[in-house]
Structures are given as structure tokens and as C-alpha cells.
Amino acid sequence: MAKLSKFFLQPGEFLNESLWSRQEDFEGMQGVDNLFVVTNLGQLAQVQALIQFEQLQNNYLLILHTDANKRMPVFITKIIDTSLFTGHALLWLPHSPNKLVLKKLVYMDRMYKKVLLAIRPKTVFLLSFERHYALLAARASSWGCKLALVEEGTGTYKLDQVQLRPATVFSDGLNRAERLSVCCIQALPMLRRYRSALSPFLHYDDVYVAFPDLAKKVFKSNRFHRFFLHAGGMTADARTKRLVRKYQISSADFVYVNQRYRIDEAEHAASVLTILSRIAEMLSCRVFVKMHPKDTPQFHEAFRAQIEQRAFQDRIIYISEPDFLIEPTIAAARPRGIIGIASTSLVYAPLVSKSIRVYSIAPTFLSMVSSGGNAGKRAASCALISRHLEILKKFKHVVVLPHAFTAADLTGNTTDRRCADEVRHPVHAPADKVESNNCMWADEDKKTEHKFAEEIGDTVRTHVDEHGHAGITYNDGEELIEGTFLDGDAHTSHTSHTDNADNANNAENDSDSLLATARISATRQQWQKASCYFSWAFPEGYAELPPPIAAEVFTVLVMQERYDAALEVWGAAISRHCCAEVRVQATVTARIPSDNNAYTSCRLPADASANLNGNSNVRAGMQRSENSAGGAEQPAPLTLSDSRLINAARLALTYLGTTLSGRQGWKLHTDIGYIFSLNSQNSPNNLNGVNGLYRPQDGVALQQARVRLAIWDEDWRTALNALNALNALDACSGPHVDEQPVLIQKLMCLAEMGRHDDAVQLFQTSNSAGLSTAVVVMAQAWINAAAAQWTKVAAELGSNLAQFSDDERRTLAPDVLLARAYRMLKDFLSAKTYLDAAKAYCEHCPLLQKEHALLARDEKRWEDLAAMLEVAYSIDTMEMPTWAVVAYSMSLRKQGLIEQALSFWGDCTAHEYLKPAAQLEFAALKMQTGCWQSAIRIAQPFQAQSDDAPWVLAAAYLMGGHIDDAYAVLTADTTRAAITQEELELQAHIAQLTGHWQMAANAWHTMLCQFAGSAPPYAWDRLLALNTLLANHEKPILTH
Secondary structure: OOHHHHHHHOHHHHHHHOOOOOOOOOOOOOOOOEEEEEOOHHHHHHHHHHHHHHOOOOEEEEEEEOOOOOHHHHHHHHHOOOOOOOEEEEEEOOOOOOOOOHHHHHHHHHHHHHHHHHHOOOEEEEOOOOOHHHHHHHHHHHOOOEEEEEOOOHHHHOOOHHHHOOOOOOOOOOOHHHHHHHHHHHHOHHHHHHHHHHOOOOEEEEEEEOOHHHHHOOOEEEEEEEOOOOHHHOOOOHHHHHHHHHHOOOOOOEEEEOOOOOOOHHHHHHHHHHHHHHHHHHHOOOEEEEOOOOOOHHHHHHHHHHHHHOOOOOOEEEEOOOOOOHHHHHHHHOOOEEEEOOOOHHHHHHHHOOOOEEEEOHHHHHHHHOOOOOHHHHHHHHHHHHHHHHHHOOOOOEEEOOOOOOHHHHHOHHHHHOOOOOOOOOOOOOHHHOOOOOOEOOOOOHHHHHHHHHHHHHHHHHHHHHHOOOOOOOOOHHHHHHHOOEHHHHOOOOOOHHHHHHHHHOHHHOHHHHHHHHHHHHHOOOHHHHHHHHHHHOOOOOOOOOHHHHHHHHHHHHHOOOHHHHHHHHHHHHHHHHHHHHHHHHHHHOOOOOOOOOOOOOHHHHHHHHOOOOOHHHHHHHHHHHHHHOOOOOOOOOOOOOHHHHHHHHHHHOOEOOOEOHHHHHHHHHHHHHHHHHHOOOOOOOOOOOOOOOOHHHHHHHHHHHHHHHHHOOOHHHHHHHHHHHHHHHHOOOOOOOHHHHHHHHHHHHHHOOOHHHHHHHHHHOOHHHOOHHHHHHHHHHHHHHOOOHHHHHHHHHHOHHHOOHHHHHHHOHHHHHHHHHHHOOOHHHHHHHHHHHOOOOOOOHHHHHHHHHHHHHOOOHHHHHHHHHHHOOOOOOOOOHHHHHHHHHHHHHOOOHHHHHHHHOOHHHHHHOOHHHHHHHHHHHHHOOOHHHHHHHHHHHOOOOOOHHHHHHHHHHHOOOHHHHHHHHOOOOOOOOOOHHHHHHHHHHHHHOOOHHHHHHHHHHHHHHOOOOOOOHHHHHHHHHHHHHOOOOOOOOOO
């Protein structure tokens, strides 16, 4: 019904629906501490990051929406992290709520009042400060709520002196209804409550922004906090890193970030490419093009066509995946620069990578597209670019290239002032002002720093008094206070005398205060905030960090479960200081026999060198270390004694072999052993006399980590040796080691090596009287597994599963072994049932992840297998266990993704360190590309070492037409019988081609008997044909 008709026919309903008197039901939640107000997915990501950043509790989410986009609130409610909010609610707003229309303001003020009464928050967090948001802020402030402003984007900095003034009847951009509303609000006292909507709300208790200096010019607040969603590379996920590896984006390259404008696609693409080609030529660089997620398919096609037509492929590389964020890419690739028209990425890029250059090509682009067809849309787009450009000019690190730019504009000194006013990085302290690693900075501002340190000390002491010890990184709050301004801690740049006045007024920009804030955040277990402030304190990266600070950063990253970043920090910083000694000691240790009764720092390289079947990744690292040991130029430090370093090492031990694994895990294991050796009470290297840092438990923990790493990589011999070393440590009056899990792990290693007799002997010689029923059952199951008696494993272990407590099911993982038994018996449904049951006890167990993947492999669910492995591992042949390398390559190969599989294998020079199983999978991949000669070269060395190698070698010979060689390989004494369907078919083909019809018939017959459900249709036909040929010569194979 039309509004006018409803006014006359149903006046009551008309008034109820009118914004003047409309009421919406709203049920909130009393006693909320923090109320967050959002309208879109970007704002949700921002507030969720802030909650984690500040570790805020008791949060409530209010989602504003209009009828213009009914899908957005649905999307938001689906992806809310419910662990961060106690509840959420939707609030309807009228269409175009930012219009200054009186009836809309009346309605929104009424609803905001209802929200505040229903929720009664202590603090209201807003991401905008104008119009109806100013209305909400003013009402919340008048009711005693604290207000916090969170940066949403560069719009936070758009205000100038004109925009700060209240709106008037003569303000630009207002329509007739708005001008009338503004006039009434200003003139009538009864409407004064709505006057706050006429101007931006500028007074806040807390302001969270990326650039506090600029925010201070506009907003008034007692506390300005530096906050940026992508700081410290927190959002750089595995997919981003894969993209960087795929396109090989390096620190010498530039990335162009595209934006959508209502300009002809072909003209837009041609203009941008003309500019980018000039830049690429001037700087002798490559430019990668990142498209906007909402760019049309026509624009994508126009861009690709222009690149091909103008032969720019070698200089300008089109990235086909548009749906990724540029900030995480910057963190992962550290490119030389970012280019854009007026993208916000130009503003925030230096907060992710300080050394990056950012260029706006807006003036040149505008000059090229300002005239042409469709004048209305073109003019609107150009005006929008101009407005955005004015905002960019507020940021001094953004270099706006002139219309006719030259190479000097791209390489001039202006590009070296990046973020100069936003983040100060003073020069290093003079050498004569550094006393020692345990002395405070001794310069003109010592008193100022001592005062600041006292304030930090008060904060830490208060936290320690309330919560006990100051977090996992520090044993005592005093250690944090004393270490805040140590020159040796971080090589923190200290301010010169001329900079001190500025730093006093802007403490959060000082490197020392940033470091102190990071440490205080760590004591409060605000891990995201700590990592952000560490990244701001050391914007050039962590490569130059000394061990103590690297240990703190490592701990913070591990507590965030950012394991790749943690290993990068450790490798770049700690190893830089001790790699010379490690190399020398590794070389010496590798030449002497290992002593299982004594703890030595470099057992890892020693065992790997002595064991030819040991971990191949470790041997690779060992060989490289030996090659470079003699040429190490940097002097080895006398000691690395520091409790923060020891605590970080102990923390890492709890993750080695579970989440920190692979080549980097073994490298970290070696570093930890070296650090422990320097800090042991009897170590000759411990010249500082720091006794008590190293504990006997650390030796046990190191060996346990060694066991987990070896099991992760299926290096069963190394794992068994480490388990024996654990028993030796226990026998030498060390910390008691629980014998039951050690026994089960030993039996598992023997079973995996097929040493059934040794497993039986080990169990018979163990103290069975002290073993629980569950351990005895599990031990017998592994003994049966060693003999491949999977039916017996499934029957006995399944019938006794009730004997296991929840803790025993977690530590012994019987469900995983049961799943494996049923998988080997081809009962995939039962296998999946037990894997699902195992999730409740050992969700992150590497053995469980492996069994899930192998079940997908055996069921030939190739897409699922690839997805599982991409989630579980860093996709790198040198950072994955051998079985995962084989499974991932096979999953790609079976899907026909040959190019992706070859890209996964990468540089062939590293393959010499891979185990035979991985080498043979690579050979199979080579055969699929037609390179049978390469497959032969890869498989031949393993013919006598691996049971599978002869079958791969025979397939390669068959592909190359060397039929007799293929038959000779299959009939060799060292070649095992065919097991899989593929091997039986290969045997049948080779036998047929060489005239051995009886062997061929036997192979087809065996395939039809063992693989009746999956055998190819032609198998039966060929068996019948062979029987016909054999009928007059030999006894045919039965076909029933």
C-alpha cells in the first residue's frame, strides 16, 4: 500500500512504521565490558584483531545493517569468531544512514539509546566518527561510557580544517532535505540532542591507529595506541607464501596493486601498462600485477591481452590469483616497492616492511584517461582518484610521481624518507657510550630513560603481584625491567641529543619504548601485541637480533603458533651468533664415536654422519656445515648464557617433532643442544659462571625432542638410538623417564623396520610386571604389526580398547594403529571410524595426520589428500617428511597437475638428500612427462636398496622400449613379487611383450583375484586370450 493511502486508511500503522515513531525490538546482554560496532567484514576483521591484540574480555558485537545489503549481516554472523564475543546482535538502520535527515537521526538516536540501556557497556569501540556514529558516541559519552576509536582505513586521516567544522545549511554535498534538517537542528532548542551528528566526534579515551602522529593532529585523546592488522606479518598465511614461491617474487621486484574505476577496460589496462613498462625499464626490474578481487573478467582479459601484444611478459608478470591481500604478501616477499594509483596499500606497506618504496602514479594516469567517451562516469572516477590522492599526500613516505616522471623521481632521496615522521629509527649509539652488555645507556638522556624504566617497573611489579610470574618468557619481572635498555639486548638505536626533544613528546615512536612495550605485552601474554611492537622496534627485520632478544621474539611467535616465522627468527638471529662454533664442534664431533651415556651438544650431526640410513635432511645440513666450517670468518662468542635464551630453548623443545619439524626443526635441535652445552654447570665454555641455567631435565627433553623429530621424519634408527640414550640418561641418576611410553616407542620403531624378532626379544626382556594392561596390549599389537599380521592387530587391539584410559589413548594412540590395521585390510570405513575416534584424544598427533592422509591416498581421494597436506605442512620437499613428499607429489600427479607437481619438486640439485621413496616418486613423475631416461638415472642407484625401485626402473625401461632390460629387472633375484595392481599389470605387459605368456597369464589371474573390484575390464579379455594361446602348449590358467 502506498504511503499516502496508508496515511488516510491506516493512520495508526502509518505512524508505527514512520521513522518518527518506529520502534524495533532489541534484546542485549547486561554487564558487557566492551561493545564493538561494525557494518562490514573488513571492520569485523579489524575488531577481532584488536581483541586479540589487547586480550580484551567480555566483548559484545553490534552489527549495523540496512535494506540495501541484506546479505552482509548474514556473512558476518557466519564468520564471527565466537571465542572472542559473548554475544552479538543485529540493528536495522534506515537507507543511507549517513544522510543528515532529521527523521533518520531521530530514529537512530532512539535505537542507540535502547542499545546502550540493554547492554550497558563500559567501553564503546567505533570505527567511524561522523554523522550517526557521532550521535552514538555523544550519547555513550554523556552516559559515562568510555570511547575508543579504531582505524578503519585511510579515511580516518581525511579530515581537514574545513571538515572539522559543523555542517551548515551552506555545506557542500547536502541535498534539500538535509539542508532543511540541518537548519531545524541548529535553530530549534528541542533538537539540540542531534547537533552532535553535524560534526565529527573527536574526543576519545583511546585511539587505535596505524599512524598516531597524524591522528594526534585531528583527535583528542589521552592514549594513542599504534595498531595495524597486518603488522609483524601476522596475516601471512601458507597460501600467501605459496603464491610468493610460485611467482618467485623477490626483494628486487615491484608489485602493482590495481583498483576498480569506471573507465573503459582496454584504455585502463593500456594506460597502466604504459606507465609500468616505463618504471620497469628505468629501474631494470620486474613488476608483478595484482588485480582487484572485484575486477571484471573483461578487464582481466584486456590486461593479459595487452601484456602479450606489447611483449611485456619478461618485465610485467600478471598474477592470475586476485583474491589475496597485498600486506601479507609484502611480509612474505619483502618486495622492493609497491606501485598504485591511489590504493591504501601505499599507505600501509611501510608498516609491514620499512625498506619498501611506495609510488603513486595517479597524476600520470589521470592525464592519460581524463578525456574520452562516457564523460560522466569518467569524470566521476577521476574526481574520486583526485580525492584519494589528497589523502595520500598526507603521508610523507608516499612518493607521488609527477606527470612526466624520470628515473631521478624513482631513485631520488625522497624515497629514503619512508615513514620518517611516523616511525623514528635513530642512529646507533656511539661506541664510546656503550659500557657493556649489563650497563644502561650512558648519554645525556639517562635520567629521562631511568624515569621511564621506573614507570615500566611499576607496571611489571603490579602485574607480577596480581598474577604471579610475569609470563612464560620471564622468570621474574625484575629481569624485564633491568633488560629494557640494555645496549646488547637488541642493538636498539638510541637517540642523539638533537632528537631527544622530539622523542620526549612522542615516546611510542622511540625504539627503546617500543621494545619496552613489546616486553610488557609479553608479560601480560598479549602475544599479538608483543609481536607487533617487536616488529616496530626492529623494522628492518630480525636478521641482526642478538640471541637474548631473538629468544623473546621466538617465544612470542611460538605462543601465537606462528611456527614458520619463529624458526625464521631463530635461524636468522641465534644461529648468526653461534653458527661458527656449531660448525667447528659439529666437524669434531662427527669424527668421534657417540657416547650414549654422556650428553653432548652436537649429537645430531654426529649420529647423522655415522648412520648412512639416518635422516637425509640432517646429513645435508651436516655436509654443508663441514664445507663451511674452515672458512668461517666471524669470531665465535665466548658464551650465550642468558635465561631468556634458555627459556626459549626449553619452550621450543616442547614443539620439536610436532609443530616444529623438518630441516629447520633439526637445525633448531642442534642450536638448542649447543646453547645447553654453553650453560651447563660443567661446561668449559661457561666463562660467566652462570650456574643453574642448564638442568639435567634439559638433556632428557632434548633427547625426547630428538625422538619426536626422528619419528616425524620416519627415521626409525635415529629414533631408536635416541630412545636408548634416554634409558642411559635415566640409568645415570638423571631425571626419571617413564619406561612405558619409551617401550612402546621402541617397539613401534622396530615394527616400522620390520624387525619382528628384535621386537619380541625386547618385550620379553622388559619388566612386564610393572606394565599396565593397556601397555601390554599395545606392545603385543606392535609386535604383530612388525610381522604384518594386521588381522591379528585389528582383532586383539579392538577387543581390548576398553582397557585404555583416556590418558593412555592419548599417549599410546591405539586408535591410530587400529585405523592403520583396517586400512591395510582395505576396510576403509572401519579405518575412518577409528580415526574419527582418535581426534578426541590426539588431534594434533603427527601419526594421526599421517594416517588420515594415507587413508585418503588408499581411497584415491587425490584432491582431499593434497588439501590435507597443504594444511598440515609447509609445502617444501626439504621441510616435509618423506611419506608426505611422496603422497603430495602423487596426489598432484594423479590429478594431472604435472606443472604444479614439477614446481613442487623445484631445483633438482636438492634431491640427492631425499630418501629413496621420494626419489622413486620423482622418477614416476618424470615418466609421466615422458622423460624415461631421467627416470632410469634416478631409480638405478636404488635397485638394491629399495623394494620398490626395480618396479619403477622396469616401468622406465618399458617406456623407453628396452623390453629385455625391463624383463631382466623383474626376474632378478633381488626383485620382490608384485604387490599392487599397477605392478601386476606392469608385469603382465612386460611378460607378454617378451613372449613369456605363462608369467603374463599368472599376473592377470592374480590381479583379477586380489583386485576384483578395481581391475580394468580388459584384464579378463587378455587372460582369456592368453589361455587360448597356451591351450596347445602348456596348462592354461583357470579363469573361474
